[in-house]
Amino acid sequence: MSIRWKRAAQSTLGATIVVAALNIGTPPAFAAFEDRENMFSSQVCASPGSSTFKFKLYYNSWLEGAYRNFGYSVWSFQRLEDGVGSVQDPVAYCVGTGVGAGQAVKNNAASSKNAHASYNAQIFYNTGFKGAKDVLPPLSSVSRLTNTYNNNASFNWSN
Template sequence: MSQFQFSLWYNSSYAGSHRNIGYNVWDIGDERIGGTGQGGGAQPLLWCDNGAGAGTGVKNNAASAQNRHASYRAGVYYNSGYKGIVDILAPKSSWFQLKNAYNNNASFAWI
């Protein structure tokens, strides 16, 4: 099984482009692998595949989500740094549409 057990989608109902995530992300708009910049400037997570939103930034553009992890809850936060209001997905659950972080997603954490 993939270690990337959480997914966000660009549109509601798991439509459009997606992004798989397997680790906590402090700031979806500037994800620095290993804590340091990889060539300078912001390094945003981008949407994958060829659906709606492909190649654009994930931050503040997610509408639906799926948590495939069997043990951990997943938190999608309104602000960077795991702050602000949060949508919490139970293990093995999916949301057709985020509530608190709908198109206002800035960080992600396993809870």
């Protein structure tokens, strides 16, 4: 292996590491579309029984109090961005839906429901789908979150 090739390989590897380091903690590129839907769709605050969005978080235990429906993964419950300048910071429970309405969703969820027939819903302790998590199998609910009770920062679908 020539010295020129070694230097090129080292340079390329170094650039890759720098680029990878810069991407830590940032939402994936497709998140803007998902955030837009989670912000503006009429399904966000539709009645949980009629919403086409299949993941629901509740402010209180036993699926009570204020709620918020989500149709797509959420990198951070702290902030949704639509990619064209609209921001929802913080993401809040729907107004007029019970105790906790208008409160931030992040670190304020006590129970949850997964109405999806095919995917698991994962609620994470940290932003970016990291840390401790609660997993709800398809068509299930949990009356009191275990690992993320009032410590929820992101949500993702999984097979």
